[in-house]
Amino acid sequence: MGAEPGIFINIASYRDRWLWPTVRDALAKASHPGRLHFGIIDQSEPEHFPEPRDEPWWPRVRYLRVPPIDARGPCWARYLAQGYYAGEAFYLQIDSHMLFQQDWDARLLDAWRAVAERTHERVILTTYPQGFRVRDGQIVTDRPSNRPLVLRVKPDEALQPEHPVLHFRAEWATGEAALPGFHVAGGCLFSAGRLVEEAPYDPRLYFHGEEQSLAIRAWTRGWDIWHPAGMPMFHLYKTAGAPEEPQHWNAELDRQRAQRWWVLDMAAKARMKALLYERTLDGPFGLGQARTLEDFARFCGIDYPRRRIIRRPAARG
Secondary structure, three states, rough: OOOOEEEEEEEEEEOOOOOOHHHHHHHHHOOOOOHHEEEEEEOOOOOOOOOOOOOHHHHEEEOOOOOOOHOOOOOHHHHHOOOOOOOOOEEEEOOOOOOEEEEEEEEHHHHHHHHOOOOOOEEEEEEEEEEEEEEEEEEEEEEOOOOOOOOEEEEOOOOOOOOOOOOEEEEOOOOOOOOOEEEOOEEEEEEEEEHHHHHHOOOOOOOOHHHHHHHHHOOOOOOEEEEOOOOOEEEEEOOOOOOOOOOOOOHHOOOOEEEEEOHHHHHHHHHHHHHHHHOOHHHOOOOOOOOOHHHHHHHHHHOOOOOOEEOOOOOOO
């Protein structure tokens, strides 16, 4: 039997106490932990968030610590983490506060192959994972589901004249088969590794718009987006009463930065306008040549050229 295909795992973390529990759980629950390689950008203070360099798995971690005051948002950090990609066969991008189901790596590969074998290898599996929370000191996860969770534009959203940034939500579909989609979850996506080279993260984006940018740049390069029937991992979402987690835009550090968060956010919206309205971005951060924005409008109803959204029912199995 040949070596198991490598999986490069991109994690951008900002002052997150769950970073190393996430890495440990990924390794502990993997069917083949030896195929995992991590690219981690850790934006935290070493005295509060020390890295576990004595762990036996540390050689699998390609790591950069960035002082939080120098951080420029999650897109910039994810772009830096992609710089550690070393040609692994597969690419997994997750948030830094995740837990996993047993044999999650084998299950992801099986789900990817099930789609790729009947379409092509430019397949992105993505959705918002189900959640977990800490209750009375114990981890409680949502009940796993085998139904696809599809991503749709929120009902009250519209394309604004000044920028095309939209907000999305997840909706349960019926059936137990993967469904095609048009949007990605930046904190949970799995693909062939060459996605990193063909549609890298745009470091000049900030937060909102990152998923739209990646989805449309990948799609116009011939990549197809699929929502799997169950994602074998869990995400720590914000819940009422839970401790407030640090965010890049928190005032305490942000007021000390040369560029405030809203300056980065405004520049990112201008970047999205250049990509989707003006179509003036070239190279890897611009649109691809395999499909057009007009093709995208016919596919999903988001018509960037005409700045309108044609409402369509959610996909069903």
